[in-house]
Amino acid sequence: MSNSRIVGKAAPVRFENVSKRFGRDVVAVDNINLNVEAGKLVTLLGPSGCGKTTTLRMIAGLEMASDGRILIGDRDVTTLPATDRDVSMVFQSYALFPHMSVLENVSYGLTFSGFSKSETRDRALAGLDLVGLKGFDSRLPSELSGGQQQRVAVARALVLEPQVLLFDEPLSNLDAKLRRQVREDIRAIQQDLGLTVVYVTHDQEEALAVSDEIVVMRNASIAQIGSPRALYEAPVDQFVADFIGEANILPCVIQSVDGDVATISIEEYHYELPARGLGIGPAKLAVRPSRLVIGTARGFTATVAKATYVGVRMEYTLQASFGSMFAVQDDVDSPLDVGTEVTVGFHAKSPVLLPEA
Structure with missing residues (x-):
């Protein structure tokens, strides 16, 4: 050119x-x-x-x-x-x-x-x-x-x-x-x-x-x-997490920190990820919709509140005890029905810890 x-x-x-x-x-x-x-x-x-x-x-x-x-x-x-x-x-x-x-x-x-x-x-x-x-x-x-x-x-x-x-x-x-x-x-x-x-x-x-x-x-x-x-x-x-693409901002608790690795909990679900300088106590977790995994063996419980077919993927609104989340899945042939109870976890390297404020 x-x-x-x-x-x-x-x-x-x-x-x-x-x-x-x-x-x-x-x-x-x-x-x-x-x-x-x-x-x-x-x-x-x-x-x-x-x-x-x-x-x-x-x-x-x-x-x-x-x-x-x-x-x-x-x-x-x-x-x-x-x-x-x-x-x-x-x-x-x-x-x-x-x-x-x-x-x-x-x-x-x-x-x-x-x-x-x-x-x-x-x-x-x-x-x-x-x-x-x-x-x-x-x-x-x-x-x-x-x-x-x-x-x-x-x-x-x-x-x-x-x-x-x-x-x-x-x-x-x-x-x-x-x-x-x-x-x-x-x-x-x-x-x-x-x-x-x-x-x-x-x-x-x-x-x-x-x-x-x-x-x-x-x-x-x-x-x-x-x-x-x-x-x-x-x-x-x-602000940046929410502005650069869609992000679910979930409440969590940092249970322990070992070096730069934090162990967090959401309900009974425990997960390890980079601590990013944060200490023990309440925090926020940013998770992209494509990186919520529905139907994992380990995770927290949610209910399918809304299911929308958009051609190349399914879009779901999930309701958990702490609020709602937006998730997407490529499987359009076996969609989840509204009202289905599911276990939700995270893709590897998916969530990012954010300060509570």
Whole structure:
């Protein structure tokens, strides 16, 4: 997918104790430190109002930091306007000019970059080729699908050869099937060209699918940073466990700790797992729905409260003495009936201990 006319010059991004306030009382970003490695795709993930879009806009220069420093490469850009930063942004709305052709839209930024008409055209055509839209140059945006419009927006950003490429909720206007396709396209282009990308989304699956690293944000600060697998397998607290994919949060008691191994109990069921620095007493257990095992020899008792067939799997709501759980099973040929009493246990390496608070 690479093209010799589009050359990456990826740079790292660093936030040093950066805060952003609006007025006296509204803290949108609160003293965050963040390192984005050159050539990596890092996703800012979190619920509405957590500060992720403000963080992205501070990289772009569309918002100015109230405190701290922002560096792109070795250059301090904290006080520089957007026009003096070597970044490109792909907006949620695509922001295409409806009266311009696809080629004119992609060429727009290049016309201010000192290139000749022929070089501008060559670069724009190379950008369209890169995103799989060769031959679409004469069409208007209204003649394209939503996914194709998004690719035009990506091409327009890429041809400027930015040090950092920014995406603000780029797939939110697409249907589910297109979202999957376009996110794969974005990831493939990023990896092929070695681009530094900072990507904002509130969609956990999207973040897991495209990212080298995920920054989970909550209440204007960073809750946890890690690879998709690290965050999914070892969330630092209940918020991250619940936000990165679905998780059952179950009450348990840590009965003993030997080195880094804790023995926990849920009712009469005892289970050993990493202690994660916790001591004896009440705690929480995060368990993914696919990692609850129904029908084990050892476990705790629950009743099937709801059974739903969704084609490729069965989804169950299980009711135990301490509350309800959500479980999934691949066996669709022998579904459990509502009202069935079952024994529930855990897959190996499945549950994760969380602090009680």
